[in-house]
Amino acid sequence: MMTLSMEDIPHLEMETVYSRPESLSSRPTHYCPGCTHGIAHRILAEAFDELGIRERVILVAPVGCSVFAYDYFEADGCEAAHGRAPAMATGIKRTRPDNIVVSYQGDGDLASIGAAEILHAAARGEHITSIFINNAVYGMTGGQMAPTTLLGQRTTSSPTGRDANMTGFPLRMSELLSQLDATAYIARVSLHDVKHIRQAKKAVITALKAQMQGLGFSMVEMLSSCPTNWGMTPKDALKWVETNMIPQYPLGDYKMIDEVRALALERKQG
Amino acid sequence: MAHGTIEIDHARCKGCELCTTVCPKQIIVMDTTTLNAKGYHPANLFDPDDHCTGCAICAVICPDTCITVYREAAVHLERR
Numbered sequence: 001m002m003t004l005s006m007e008d009i010p011h012l013e014m015e016t017v018y019s020r021p022e023s024l025s026s027r028p029t030h031y032c033p034g035c036t037h038g039i040a041h042r043i044l045a046e047a048f049d050e051l052g053i054r055e056r057v058i059l060v061a062p063v064g065c066s067v068f069a070y071d072y073f074e075a076d077g078c079e080a081a082h083g084r085a086p087a088m089a090t091g092i093k094r095t096r097p098d099n100i101v102v103s104y105q106g107d108g109d110l111a112s113i114g115a116a117e118i119l120h121a122a123a124r125g126e127h128i129t130s131i132f133i134n135n136a137v138y139g140m141t142g143g144q145m146a147p148t149t150l151l152g153q154r155t156t157s158s159p160t161g162r163d164a165n166m167t168g169f170p171l172r173m174s175e176l177l178s179q180l181d182a183t184a185y186i187a188r189v190s191l192h193d194v195k196h197i198r199q200a201k202k203a204v205i206t207a208l209k210a211q212m213q214g215l216g217f218s219m220v221e222m223l224s225s226c227p228t229n230w231g232m233t234p235k236d237a238l239k240w241v242e243t244n245m246i247p248q249y250p251l252g253d254y255k256m257i258d259e260v261r262a263l264a265l266e267r268k269q270g
Numbered sequence: 271m272a273h274g275t276i277e278i279d280h281a282r283c284k285g286c287e288l289c290t291t292v293c294p295k296q297i298i299v300m301d302t303t304t305l306n307a308k309g310y311h312p313a314n315l316f317d318p319d320d321h322c323t324g325c326a327i328c329a330v331i332c333p334d335t336c337i338t339v340y341r342e343a344a345v346h347l348e349r350r
Contacts, residue, residue: 019338234287
């Protein structure tokens with residue numbers, strides 16, 4: 001194995017401009033090659049570092065591919081039953097209001113079995129931040145159809161493509177939750193290219209700031225890829241997110257109360 | 271143009287090739303002559319002409335945080 005060390009680099013005045021964020025553990029992840037969970041983890045960890053809140057964060061991990069998410073952060077975490085991360089996060093936040101409570105869920109977890117929990121946590125305006133990874137399939141169990149699966153999309157449980165007559169239509173969670181009065185910030189971002197990853201990080205920081213200011217419930221939905229279960233190369237999967245998922249799940253800030261808008265502007269100016 | 275370089279942690283690399291698709295200088299290639307302990311061909315910097323600018327785009331897309339990016343510091347150059 002060949003590795004470069006700083007001694008090998010001729011220009012010793014080089015400075016490090018990018019390295020693993022402190023909040024991210026050095027443990028290699030179990031995710032498949034090209035899985036965007038790794039990108040989502042990293043931008044979340046970078047947000048913890050930038051806001052200086054690592055010591056205060058409690059991460060609630062879901063059931064799904066990201067079931068071991070708490071292992072990959074140098075922050076406190078716990079594991080919720082399938083779909084119940086917002087309920088557990090509610091309990092933690094109410095008993096420890098000074099902590100920053102973040103739930104991290106996939107689409108099978110949040111939009112299907114956990115639909116009630118996320119809706120009611122949002123409706124109550126719990127002061128938690130939810131990171132919602134939407135890759136349009138159940139990843140861990142083998143690529144079955146999820147509520148977010150696109151019409152016509154082939155999965156292991158819809159081998160001829162999702163049929164609206166049989167299984168209804170894809171669920172747009174950001175639009176749904178943005179209708180609730182108690183939500184403070186609901187945004188949908190995408191992880192399909194570098195520009196959008198940078199925008200996603202800004203959205204995560206805004207959502208965490210909203211929680212730190214006690215403004216209410218915040219959620220960032222991230223359109224993600226699942227190369228393994230989609231049967232594509234990682235590069236093609238990111239292209240598929242752009243061409244197929246974004247038209248069905250348009251990006252943007254679906255709900256942003258004035259106080260949150262002020263926080264986001266503050267970042268832009270600073 | 272700024273001058274930089276990257277260091278790839280070959281042991282962590284899962285060979286997804288995303289860094290090779292985003293590099294504006296096209297100087298990251300898959301090393302098909304070796305396998306890491308996970309069984310993947312790792313990505314490698316091939317930059318004999320010093321094209322790397324340390325833009326960190328590869329590090330932003332890398333799902334496994336394998337890439338550390340270095341860049342010549344402008345402040346250091348001014349100091350001399």
